[in-house]
Amino acid sequence: xxxxxxxxxxxxxxxxxxxxxxxxxxxxxxxxxxxxxxxxxxxxxxxxxxxxxxxxxxxxxxxxxxxxxxxxxxxxxxxxxxxxxxxxxxxxxxxxxxxxxxxxxxxxxxxxxxxxxxxxxxxxxxxxxxxxxxxxxxxxxxxxxxxxxxxxxxxxxxxxxxxxxxxxxxxxxxxxxxxxxxxxxxxxxxxxxxxxxxxxxxxxxxxxxxxxxxxxxxxxxxxxxxxxxxxxxxxxxxxxxxxxxxxxxxxxxxxxxxxxxxxxxxxxxxxxxxxxxxxxxxxxxxxxxxxxxxxxxxxxxxxxxxxxxxxxxxxxxxxxxxxxxxxxxxxxx
Amino acid sequence: xxxxxxxxxxxxxxxxxxxxxxxxxxxxxxxxxxxxxxxxxxxxxxxxxxxxxxxxxxxxxxxxxxxxxxxxxxxxxxxxxxxxxxxxxxxxxxxxxxxxxxxxxxxxxxxxxxxxxxxxxxxxxxxxxxxxxxxxxxxxxxxxxxxxxxxxxxxxxxxxxxxxxxxxxxxxxxxxxxxxxxxxxxxxxxxxxxxxxxxxxxxxxxxxxxxxxxxxxxxxxxxxxxxxxxxxxxxxxxxxxxxxxxxxxxxxxxxxxxxxxxxxxxxxxxxxxxxxxxxxxxxxxxxxxxxxxxxxxxxxxxxxxxxxxxxxxxxxxxxxxxxxxxxxxxxxx
Numbered sequence: 001x002x003x004x005x006x007x008x009x010x011x012x013x014x015x016x017x018x019x020x021x022x023x024x025x026x027x028x029x030x031x032x033x034x035x036x037x038x039x040x041x042x043x044x045x046x047x048x049x050x051x052x053x054x055x056x057x058x059x060x061x062x063x064x065x066x067x068x069x070x071x072x073x074x075x076x077x078x079x080x081x082x083x084x085x086x087x088x089x090x091x092x093x094x095x096x097x098x099x100x101x102x103x104x105x106x107x108x109x110x111x112x113x114x115x116x117x118x119x120x121x122x123x124x125x126x127x128x129x130x131x132x133x134x135x136x137x138x139x140x141x142x143x144x145x146x147x148x149x150x151x152x153x154x155x156x157x158x159x160x161x162x163x164x165x166x167x168x169x170x171x172x173x174x175x176x177x178x179x180x181x182x183x184x185x186x187x188x189x190x191x192x193x194x195x196x197x198x199x200x201x202x203x204x205x206x207x208x209x210x211x212x213x214x215x216x217x218x219x220x221x222x223x224x225x226x227x228x229x230x231x232x233x234x235x236x237x238x239x240x241x242x243x244x245x246x247x248x249x250x251x252x253x254x255x256x257x258x259x260x261x262x263x264x265x266x267x268x269x270x271x272x273x274x275x276x277x278x279x280x281x282x283x284x285x286x287x288x289x290x291x292x293x294x295x296x297x298x299x300x301x302x303x304x305x306x307x308x309x310x311x312x313x314x315x316x317x318x319x320x321x322x323x324x325x326x327x328x329x330x331x332x333x
Numbered sequence: 334x335x336x337x338x339x340x341x342x343x344x345x346x347x348x349x350x351x352x353x354x355x356x357x358x359x360x361x362x363x364x365x366x367x368x369x370x371x372x373x374x375x376x377x378x379x380x381x382x383x384x385x386x387x388x389x390x391x392x393x394x395x396x397x398x399x400x401x402x403x404x405x406x407x408x409x410x411x412x413x414x415x416x417x418x419x420x421x422x423x424x425x426x427x428x429x430x431x432x433x434x435x436x437x438x439x440x441x442x443x444x445x446x447x448x449x450x451x452x453x454x455x456x457x458x459x460x461x462x463x464x465x466x467x468x469x470x471x472x473x474x475x476x477x478x479x480x481x482x483x484x485x486x487x488x489x490x491x492x493x494x495x496x497x498x499x500x501x502x503x504x505x506x507x508x509x510x511x512x513x514x515x516x517x518x519x520x521x522x523x524x525x526x527x528x529x530x531x532x533x534x535x536x537x538x539x540x541x542x543x544x545x546x547x548x549x550x551x552x553x554x555x556x557x558x559x560x561x562x563x564x565x566x567x568x569x570x571x572x573x574x575x576x577x578x579x580x581x582x583x584x585x586x587x588x589x590x591x592x593x594x595x596x597x598x599x600x601x602x603x604x605x606x607x608x609x610x611x612x613x614x615x616x617x618x619x620x621x622x623x624x625x626x627x628x629x630x631x632x633x634x635x636x637x638x639x640x641x642x643x644x645x646x647x648x649x650x651x652x653x654x655x656x657x658x659x660x661x662x663x664x665x666x
Contacts, residue, residue: 035486035489037486037487037490037507037511038486038489038490038492038493039493040489040492040493041486041489089455092451092452092455095447095448095451096447096448096451096452114428114429114447115428115429115492116489116492118425118428118429118451119425119429119485119488119489119492120485120489121455122422122425122454122458122481122484122485122488123482123485123486123489125455125458125459125485126458126478126481126482126484126485127482129462129474129478129481129482130475130478130479130482132478133471133474133475133478136471138466138469138471141462141466141474142463142466145459145462145463145465145466146463148455148458148459148462149456149459149460149462149463151455151459152452152453152455152456152458152459153368153370153371153374153456154370155452155455156368156371156373156374156449156452156453156456157370157371159371159373159448159449159452160371160372160373174370178370
């Protein structure tokens with residue numbers, strides 16, 4: 001991910017504190033992605049799970065459960081469930097986006113084929129449902145099945161919003177809530193539910209996850225245009241080349257004059273991109289302060305995430321979750 | 334589907350008897366495939382649901398519940414759930430197989446794109462889980478989430494078994510249990526469970542669905558090579574062109590001499606297909622009586638389906654379900 005040491009600290013501290021739990025989650029993932037009949041399933045899944053993901057979502061579930069003193073072991077099942085849903089969506093996203101790289105390695109659709117990515121994704125999603133059922137909690141099943149539907153809905157919405165210059169910030173936030181924040185919010189909410197937290201506390205954890213997820217995605221979208229300061233991110237311009245309307249461009253389009261609008265229309269709507277267009281897009285973002293404004297939005301959402309935690313017990317875990325909100329935005333802070 | 338009147342009778346009788354229930358199921362499907370945010374979802378789903386499918390799986394759920402005198406309305410939810418799982422797998426299958434036609438109409442991946450088919454399929458699968466949760470029965474959630482995982486596992490197994498001449502009849506049955514029979518068996522089992530049938534009866538309905546599903550898929554695979562007698566089926570030779578190792582070819586390969594083996598190896602394993610190869614494949618199937626032997630297998634499974642029903646209450650519904658087994662095989666009987 002290329003974060004510097006200072007920035008990575010809150011995540012490292014959280015991972016360190018919850019290392020035993022996370023080892024149990026990894027064990028479950030290994031065990032459950034096995035398939036007696038179809039060896040391709042663990043091959044493809046291991047490629048993704050082994051690719052150095054941050055395990056941020058399962059960590060959120062474990063932290064939320066521990067925050068309320070949970071002592072059982074269902075939080076491991078839930079954390080693994082959340083990671084499997086996430087892995088399934090990554091497999092399908094790479095097919096949809098025709099991606100060739102993920103976390104610095106070739107994608108599964110490139111190493112195997114689109115078929116394997118679609119079907120193994122389906123398998124992992126179904127496995128995740130099997131694991132939820134084992135918790136025996138209908139409330140948790142409701143939260144996670146809602147999240148799963150919201151994710152898919154957000155992705156479909158993104159398809160129709162892409163390449164359409166009329167997409168506004170409201171639609172953008174809806175897409176982001178679906179494709180990213182829904183799983184963050186469910187991850188934290190189910191941790192609180194399984195631990196028997198109060199309704200107010202459950203709501204607080206859900207709000208925290210929602211705001212954290214939105215901040216996370218905005219930052220990701222800023223980094224795609226290089227971020228605000230010098231940062232090491234993924235390859236600049238992927239979203240531009242894929243004609244995705246993300247927050248920086250939405251802000252620049254809203255402030256565009258006729259000539260600028262024609263530029264966005266040609267490059268994003270019509271998909272007619274030429275040498276130097278990305279550089280011109282970056283100039284337009286700078287001209288209208290779009291990355292700077294996006295950064296302020298991300299910091300706002302991070303502050304909301306912090307604030308939501310006021311309703312939950314004080315302590316190391318709460319502090320680390322609060323710091324996580326800073327960690328997420330530090331990449332553009 | 335092009336069945337003649339006599340053959341269609343058992344299905345028509347069942348649909349007629351359960352018309353009110355099926356109308357309620359259709360209503361639920363319409364309502365649940367809606368999406369406030371993403372209009373593409375109902376468009377794509379309606380294209381498939383409206384395409385004149387037989388609604389065989391939801392009919393099995395309704396019939397199973399009614400067989401045990403069920404009087405609630407959860408069987409509608411369950412039947413709709415089963416149809417949504419089926420629709421989701423069709424959407425993904427068409428992407429995986431790169432199909433251009435389904436039920437005589439262009440496929441969704443052709444009308445929209447692969448992206449929409451993948452993501453709308455994910456949405457429908459998630460929606461189906463949401464609907465199951467509404468029944469409040471953990472046992473039903475377990476049955477249907479297991480079925481969903483088994484379907485995906487069967488499809489992945491098929492990927493690796495395809496184009497591999499060592500695939501034997503055992504592997505074929507495993508694939509068929511996954512991709513087809515798992516949902517048939519779950520459809521009948523959950524109907525019996527929701528109606529409070531005894532464990533013996535639940536088991537009987539599950540066995541019925543399993544055997545019916547296997548018979549159904551074998552027949553489908555025979556028809557792909559034209560079937561045994563004059564029948565109107567889908568385009569002959571699709572499986573051959575897609576290099577799928579289905580029962581007829583597995584039987585012909587098992588009986589092949591060296592020269593025949595070389596033919597199958599070239600056309601199926603290496604995928605080097607030339608003018609006249611399909612005709613030669615059909616000759617080899619005929620030489621070894623492969624379609625005839627496959628037909629006997631289908632009739633065996635249909636007989637097992639009938640037999641399983643011995644354990645359930647006598648009456649019109651039981652008779653119709655038994656006749657359905659004949660209906661399924663009548664296309665090659």
